Amino acid sequence: MTSKQMPIARRGLMLVLSSPSGAGKTTLSRLLLKAERGVSLSISTTTRPRRPNERHGQHYHFVTQAHFDKMVKRNAFMEWARVFGNCYGTPRAPVEKALRQGHDVLFDVDWQGTQQLREKAPDDLVSVFVLPPSAAELKRRLKKRAQDTHEVIATRMSKAASEMSHWAEYDYVIVNRDLKRAFAELRAILAAERCRRERQTGLSAFVRGLMAGTS
Amino acid sequence: MTSKQMPIARRGLMLVLSSPSGAGKTTLSRLLLKAERGVSLSISTTTRPRRPNERHGQHYHFVTQAHFDKMVKRNAFMEWARVFGNCYGTPRAPVEKALRQGHDVLFDVDWQGTQQLREKAPDDLVSVFVLPPSAAELKRRLKKRAQDTHEVIATRMSKAASEMSHWAEYDYVIVNRDLKRAFAELRAILAAERCRRERQTGLSAFVRGLMAGTS
Numbered sequence: 001m002t003s004k005q006m007p008i009a010r011r012g013l014m015l016v017l018s019s020p021s022g023a024g025k026t027t028l029s030r031l032l033l034k035a036e037r038g039v040s041l042s043i044s045t046t047t048r049p050r051r052p053n054e055r056h057g058q059h060y061h062f063v064t065q066a067h068f069d070k071m072v073k074r075n076a077f078m079e080w081a082r083v084f085g086n087c088y089g090t091p092r093a094p095v096e097k098a099l100r101q102g103h104d105v106l107f108d109v110d111w112q113g114t115q116q117l118r119e120k121a122p123d124d125l126v127s128v129f130v131l132p133p134s135a136a137e138l139k140r141r142l143k144k145r146a147q148d149t150h151e152v153i154a155t156r157m158s159k160a161a162s163e164m165s166h167w168a169e170y171d172y173v174i175v176n177r178d179l180k181r182a183f184a185e186l187r188a189i190l191a192a193e194r195c196r197r198e199r200q201t202g203l204s205a206f207v208r209g210l211m212a213g214t215s
Numbered sequence: 216m217t218s219k220q221m222p223i224a225r226r227g228l229m230l231v232l233s234s235p236s237g238a239g240k241t242t243l244s245r246l247l248l249k250a251e252r253g254v255s256l257s258i259s260t261t262t263r264p265r266r267p268n269e270r271h272g273q274h275y276h277f278v279t280q281a282h283f284d285k286m287v288k289r290n291a292f293m294e295w296a297r298v299f300g301n302c303y304g305t306p307r308a309p310v311e312k313a314l315r316q317g318h319d320v321l322f323d324v325d326w327q328g329t330q331q332l333r334e335k336a337p338d339d340l341v342s343v344f345v346l347p348p349s350a351a352e353l354k355r356r357l358k359k360r361a362q363d364t365h366e367v368i369a370t371r372m373s374k375a376a377s378e379m380s381h382w383a384e385y386d387y388v389i390v391n392r393d394l395k396r397a398f399a400e401l402r403a404i405l406a407a408e409r410c411r412r413e414r415q416t417g418l419s420a421f422v423r424g425l426m427a428g429t430s
Contacts, residue, residue, distance in 0.1 A: 134424075135427065157430075158429070164425060172407065173418055185410050188406035189406075191400060191403035192387065192408070197387060200388055203383075207346065210379060213349070213353070215372075215376065
């Protein structure tokens, strides 16, 4: 028996983080990707024009509408949506490859994207909703960018409320009162979900080895 | 809105730890109870005679067989079993009180106890199975007590194998290769399960407050 040193084979998981903008999701994602080996961010494919500071394959895969339509047709997306005339989608192949290899994939999608992902891969999905600590704090964060008009802020608030209304569709909810604590909770969720029996695909063989050794 | 400082009301959870003896479950329990506020060990009721080093209400509630039978009759146990002529049971009332108050309860029970607890309280139960790192290591740990006869060890091995055969009934599986790591995994499971949406009974009211503040 050399099972002592061999890690148990494991299937990766899909960690979905959603929240109204201004709740700290982007910061939490960045911290997680920095701290956790074995987690990578899912790179979306989009038809929206590349901005000067963006790199193909890092921020997005930038493609033409014709290319995007073809991908939709051959079911190459796990989820996709049209937002303000531009299309955004999560390509399926890299996600499935990562999961098979025991790597986890982080998704920064809204409740609609989460619903589509859950439909496609219910067993692999771990969904986390991040809430702001209070309405006052949310308002403060949404108003922060000084150049925004009253109208822009109102639109942002209503979008935040609409996103928040879907909190009850998520497995876990983190209230981001304190970034350090919220981050610890996010890491605990990832660590715990990695210990779920059904993700540890090598357990069956491992226990067979243990049982054989005791008889 | 004063929601910023108020913790979200939460229902406690029942953390069940099972393992073959020699896998480190007792050490992990002890470490958890020491490190985690808000977790207490469920004290069993038993008909077995008190040993000199045991205290009533700390190690067990020691009762007569007649008393135990009455408790069974009025459905006062969440689970109970007869082992070598003695009865052991988990009294229901203190567990339900703790859960209502947002406290977590740790259970050190075998697969049969776990099955009964799961039947009684499926939504509150979080079950963790601890495995030894290898058959050789398990053997070594089961043999450690020098005074044991070959027969006693064989019985212990066969009991361990029989307990291990139920690993697939648990939510989480921890392979105890390294105590520090196994303990970190156990704590992550507890921390994550506390973030589960359905345990945070105060979320609904909290989000209503957030939504009201954004309109």
